[in-house]
Amino acid sequence: xxxxxxxxxxxxxxxxxxxxxxxxxxxxxxxxxxxxxxxxxxxxxxxxxxxxxxxxxxxxxxxxxxxxxxxxxxxxxxxxxxxxxxxxxxxxxxxxxxxxxxxxxxxxxxxxxxxxxxxxxxxxxxxxxxxxxxxxxxxxxxxxxxxxx
Amino acid sequence: xxxxxxxxxxxxxxxxxxxxxxxxxxxxxxxxxxxxxxxxxxxxxxxxxxxxxxxxxxxxxxxxxxxxxxxxxxxxxxxxxxxxxxxxxxxxxxxxxxxxxxxxxxxxxxxxxxxxxxxxxxxxxxxxxxxxxxxxxxxxxxxxxxxxx
Amino acid sequence: xxxxxxxxxxxxxxxxxxxxxxxxxxxxxxxxxxxxxxxxxxxxxxxxxxxxxxxxxxxxxxxxxxxxxxxxxxxxxxxxxxx
Amino acid sequence: xxxxxxxxxxxxxxxxxxxxxxxxxxxxxxxxxxxxxxxxxxxxxxxxxxxxxxxxxxxxxxxxxxxxxxxxxxxxxxxxxxx
Numbered sequence: 043x044x045x046x047x048x049x050x051x052x053x054x055x056x057x058x059x060x061x062x063x064x065x066x067x068x069x070x071x072x073x074x075x076x077x078x079x080x081x082x083x084x085x086x087x088x089x090x091x092x093x094x095x096x097x098x099x100x101x102x103x104x105x106x107x108x109x110x111x112x113x114x115x116x117x118x119x120x121x122x123x124x125x126x127x128x129x130x131x132x133x134x135x136x137x138x139x140x141x142x143x144x145x146x147x148x149x150x151x152x153x154x155x156x157x158x159x160x161x162x163x164x165x166x167x168x169x170x171x172x173x174x175x176x177x178x179x180x181x182x183x184x185x186x187x188x189x190x191x
Numbered sequence: 192x193x194x195x196x197x198x199x200x201x202x203x204x205x206x207x208x209x210x211x212x213x214x215x216x217x218x219x220x221x222x223x224x225x226x227x228x229x230x231x232x233x234x235x236x237x238x239x240x241x242x243x244x245x246x247x248x249x250x251x252x253x254x255x256x257x258x259x260x261x262x263x264x265x266x267x268x269x270x271x272x273x274x275x276x277x278x279x280x281x282x283x284x285x286x287x288x289x290x291x292x293x294x295x296x297x298x299x300x301x302x303x304x305x306x307x308x309x310x311x312x313x314x315x316x317x318x319x320x321x322x323x324x325x326x327x328x329x330x331x332x333x334x335x336x337x338x339x340x
Numbered sequence: 341x342x343x344x345x346x347x348x349x350x351x352x353x354x355x356x357x358x359x360x361x362x363x364x365x366x367x368x369x370x371x372x373x374x375x376x377x378x379x380x381x382x383x384x385x386x387x388x389x390x391x392x393x394x395x396x397x398x399x400x401x402x403x404x405x406x407x408x409x410x411x412x413x414x415x416x417x418x419x420x421x422x423x
Numbered sequence: 424x425x426x427x428x429x430x431x432x433x434x435x436x437x438x439x440x441x442x443x444x445x446x447x448x449x450x451x452x453x454x455x456x457x458x459x460x461x462x463x464x465x466x467x468x469x470x471x472x473x474x475x476x477x478x479x480x481x482x483x484x485x486x487x488x489x490x491x492x493x494x495x496x497x498x499x500x501x502x503x504x505x506x
Contacts, residue, residue, distance in 0.1 A: 058209070060209030070228060073224075075223065075224045076223050078221060079222065081218070081291065083291075148301055164504060177432055177433050244346070244399070251401075310401065310422075311423070314417065314421055315421045326349055329418070329421050
């Protein structure tokens with residue numbers, strides 16, 4: 043269903059959901075998007091820093107997106123993931139999926155998110171207002187979530 | 192979590208995802224959107240006509256959205272559903288949910304869609320290019336989907 | 341009592357009107373349907389298969405066995421197909 | 424053989440460099456880790472808990488027991504936290 047176009051992008055710049063979705067999923071009946079946003083749970087966070095593996099990340103995202111497209115019969119899909127320093131409230135990443143029916147679009151977006159959480163080479167570090175920097179621990183629940191599929 | 196603002200709208204006009212999401216879900220970590228689009232499976236469809244129950248629809252959508260917001264702890268939510276005559280490729284409706292964590296945002300969007308499919312007072316009719324008009328049958332699978340929750 | 345009865349989708353088409361006022365002493369929705377179905381062939385056709393009929397009382401989804409006490413508006417329609 | 428070894432996140436911080444070239448005859452990733460950990464305290468600290476170390480061989484996620492035959496680039500990092 044999907045052509046071998048690069049539909050995943052890694053960038054430090056922000057992105058705009060509307061721009062990403064221009065012309066997205068033509069002919070599909072269902073479009074699902076997920077956007078992750080920097081959240082300050084402690085009330086003491088200044089920013090989030092995201093490190094990644096430059097040589098590997100974009101290709102891994104494209105490979106995996108194409109596998110998901112084939113598995114769920116997607117008409118179209120996009121992944122945009124940022125790296126670098128992001129302020130609270132800024133969007134971190136987005137996934138968009140388009141399919142004939144909503145179940146496939148929902149499941150594919152959910153699946154890609156599970157994969158991104160624990161298999162895409164990104165590492166988050168929380169920068170506190172007091173200058174402290176703390177790597178975010180991987181959650182066991184993310185691993186469990188991936189085993190659902 | 193949600194104030195008693197009307198977050199659901201029924202309208203014949205089109206809508207724009209970006210406009211609907213302006214300022215949406217501030218402080219939330221996860222935003223999920225679903226957009227339903229008119230699809231022509233037979234290749235013979237000219238348009239989709241959507242009838243609704245004017246006095247009831249918008250209030251029912253708001254009541255149900257607020258229940259879902261409370262059940263899933265949503266920071267924000269929106270439902271926009273169109274009625275009237277829509278061409279193939281036009282968006283029919285959208286749901287957006289914002290929550291601290293992605294599981295709640297995904298589940299709430301999925302749940303609202305299940306509810307909209309079989310409990311919101313809309314009736315679809317396919318208008319063929321040859322002028323025929325055919326009411327869309329409810330799917331038993333939609334009823335099954337709702338019983339998951 | 342006087343009740344506003346509304347019809348949607350193919351029930352509206354079969355009956356030929358979106359709305360009518362009905363004088364009735366029916367106690368439940370089913371009783372009201374029996375009265376309506378006895379009116380003429382169009383009403384009878386619309387209510388021929390109650391498995392395909394849903395209702396709302398004063399704009400709240402209800403069961404066909406629900407009581408009509410104090411209800412002002414009854415709507416009949418096929419299973420919904422929103423989303 | 425010569426292998427490029429890359430470190431990310433806190434492994435990079437503990438070892439103090441993002442990248443080094445290593446001459447090795449290690450047959451598996453685990454063998455390579457043993458050699459690296461023996462280099463100095465910084466490497467030893469980075470590889471102290473292998474349950475918290477993941478690796479990629481030539482930019483493909485791999486197991487620590489994987490063979491190094493023909494591999495040019497090995498990356499070590501903690502469990503990923505994308506999304």
